[in-house]
Amino acid sequence: MTSTFLNRENTVASPGYNRFLVPPAALAVHLSIGQAYAFSTFNLPLTKLIGITHSVSGDWSQKDVVWIFSIAIAFLGSSAALFGRWVETVGPRKSMFTAAVCFSGGFIVSAFGIHLHQLWLLYLGYGVLGGCGLGIGYISPVSTLIKWFPDRPGMATGMAIMGFGGGALIAAPLSILLMSHFKTAASNGVLETFVTMGVIYFMFMMIGVYAVRVPAADWKPAGWVPPSRPSPLVTSADVTVDMAWRTPQFWLLWMVLCMNVTAGIGVLGVASPMIQEVFGGRVAPAAAAGFVGLLSLFNMGGRFVWATASDYMGRRNTYMVFFLLGILLYSTVPTLGHLGSIALFVAAFCIILSMYGGGFSTIPAYLRDIFGTLHVGAIHGRLLTAWSAAGVLGPMLMSYIRDYQIGHGVPKAQAYSVTMYIMCGLLLVGLLCNFAMRPVADKYHYHGGDRS
Amino acid sequence: MKTRLVILWLAVGIPLAWGVTQTLHNALKLFR
Numbered sequence: 001m002t003s004t005f006l007n008r009e010n011t012v013a014s015p016g017y018n019r020f021l022v023p024p025a026a027l028a029v030h031l032s033i034g035q036a037y038a039f040s041t042f043n044l045p046l047t048k049l050i051g052i053t054h055s056v057s058g059d060w061s062q063k064d065v066v067w068i069f070s071i072a073i074a075f076l077g078s079s080a081a082l083f084g085r086w087v088e089t090v091g092p093r094k095s096m097f098t099a100a101v102c103f104s105g106g107f108i109v110s111a112f113g114i115h116l117h118q119l120w121l122l123y124l125g126y127g128v129l130g131g132c133g134l135g136i137g138y139i140s141p142v143s144t145l146i147k148w149f150p151d152r153p154g155m156a157t158g159m160a161i162m163g164f165g166g167g168a169l170i171a172a173p174l175s176i177l178l179m180s181h182f183k184t185a186a187s188n189g190v191l192e193t194f195v196t197m198g199v200i201y202f203m204f205m206m207i208g209v210y211a212v213r214v215p216a217a218d219w220k221p222a223g224w225v226p227p228s229r230p231s232p233l234v235t236s237a238d239v240t241v242d243m244a245w246r247t248p249q250f251w252l253l254w255m256v257l258c259m260n261v262t263a264g265i266g267v268l269g270v271a272s273p274m275i276q277e278v279f280g281g282r283v284a285p286a287a288a289a290g291f292v293g294l295l296s297l298f299n300m301g302g303r304f305v306w307a308t309a310s311d312y313m314g315r316r317n318t319y320m321v322f323f324l325l326g327i328l329l330y331s332t333v334p335t336l337g338h339l340g341s342i343a344l345f346v347a348a349f350c351i352i353l354s355m356y357g358g359g360f361s362t363i364p365a366y367l368r369d370i371f372g373t374l375h376v377g378a379i380h381g382r383l384l385t386a387w388s389a390a391g392v393l394g395p396m397l398m399s400y401i402r403d404y405q406i407g408h409g410v411p412k413a414q415a416y417s418v419t420m421y422i423m424c425g426l427l428l429v430g431l432l433c434n435f436a437m438r439p440v441a442d443k444y445h446y447h448g449g450d451r452s
Numbered sequence: 453m454k455t456r457l458v459i460l461w462l463a464v465g466i467p468l469a470w471g472v473t474q475t476l477h478n479a480l481k482l483f484r
Contacts, residue, residue, distance in 0.1 A: 018453050024460040169471030290482035293475040
């Protein structure tokens with residue numbers, strides 16, 4: 001019965017189905033898994049499980065706890081790459097259900113790990129199981145949305161991927177609220193919060209499982225006619241996921257995503273100490289936390305705005321804007337710091353973070369333009385390995401160069417300047433890769449009959 | 453169909469609006 005409900009053939013929409021019912025289904029999943037961005041709210045409480053108010057002997061260290069998030073992100077990238085083909089085959093409902101079971105199950109296994117005080121169970125629970133839920137959940141609705149919105153693929157995927165950014169905005173205050181609600185003299189409330197969040201997120205993701213539909217094979221939006229002379233960078237052919245790997249276009253897009261994400265993720269990781277150190281004494285820790293919140297809002301908003309704009313500007317032009325404007329802003333930031341202009345400094349980083357989010361949300365539509373719709377979800381899954389690579393590269397570059405500078409006598413307020421210029425270099429590499437993008441050669445196109 | 457559309461959008465919109473409000477409240481500390 002359950003299996004029948006989850007099967008792809010039972011998710012085909014009936015004639016007259018309103019396609020605007022599908023984006024909230026995708027949002028229900030992305031808003032849930034976006035919790036991952038707010039996992040750091042648990043880092044400190046997890047180091048005080050025994051001591052409750054402070055860490056005591058036997059409590060886990062911060063160094064060990066941060067691995068939970070790192071493992072989850074590593075498994076996000078690898079599961080998206082590994083299960084992309086399966087997601088395409090079984091359809092969005094079964095894959096969303098699997099994502100819900102993995103993601104929520106990750107919380108429950110982790111809660112059990114807290115109960116037994118076994119850190120490896122958190123690595124396995126939230127890290128491995130939850131990470132697989134993140135990866136499968138992230139790519140589940142992508143190709144479905146692209147098929148429902150052939151006229152506005154950027155807007156449709158932008159709406160869903162905006163949810164991933166928005167998920168952190170919900171999860172951070174929710175985690176704090178739940179921990180303070182469950183806090184007692186004997187517990188700091190993390191265990192109970194994990195169980196509650198596991199249940200809440202499972203139910204919320206079920207909204208997506210219930211509501212998602214795929215369009216019939218011959219469905220088109222009413223009155224929409226595919227352009228007779230599309231742009232050279234918008235294909236009407238298809239490339240399979242196994243063939244896409246072998247094209248230079250896949251690796252150019254991999255570099256485009258990796259460079260764009262590396263630049264943004266490096267800033268996100270150090271935003272709070274950076275603004276405090278650059279404007280030494282003028283920005284209090286509470287105000288710096290406000291800066292991080294503002295960046296999260298622009299990260300989320302940029303996902304929808306830029307992806308929607310890409311439907312009008314074209315995908316390659318949108319990334320050109322990301323890289324050119326990014327280079328301009330990153331190279332100006334050190335001057336803004338020296339001038340002591342907090343408002344302009346904040347404004348520059350808000351635009352940078354909007355383009356970081358925009359890079360994530362525009363890439364599915366760019367893949368659709370280059371490789372067609374046949375395996376776009378699976379190809380997207382494989383491209384997300386660029387995110388995993390950037391997740392290591394960005395923060396590492398940022399902190400390593402800063403420490404090197406301070407170690408060589410550079411004042412803290414100026415230690416970020418060199419990093420900004422290095423980010424410009426990365427964006428230049430991305431710009432060149434994007435500039436080199438050409439249509440996929442015909443020899444890579446799929447000409448077979450079986451489109452499963 | 454329209455009722456379902458409204459309910460679904462509210463189901464995802466309300467938590468998102470709550471999260472945005474909370475974050476915005478926090479972000480405003482930067483300008484105080």
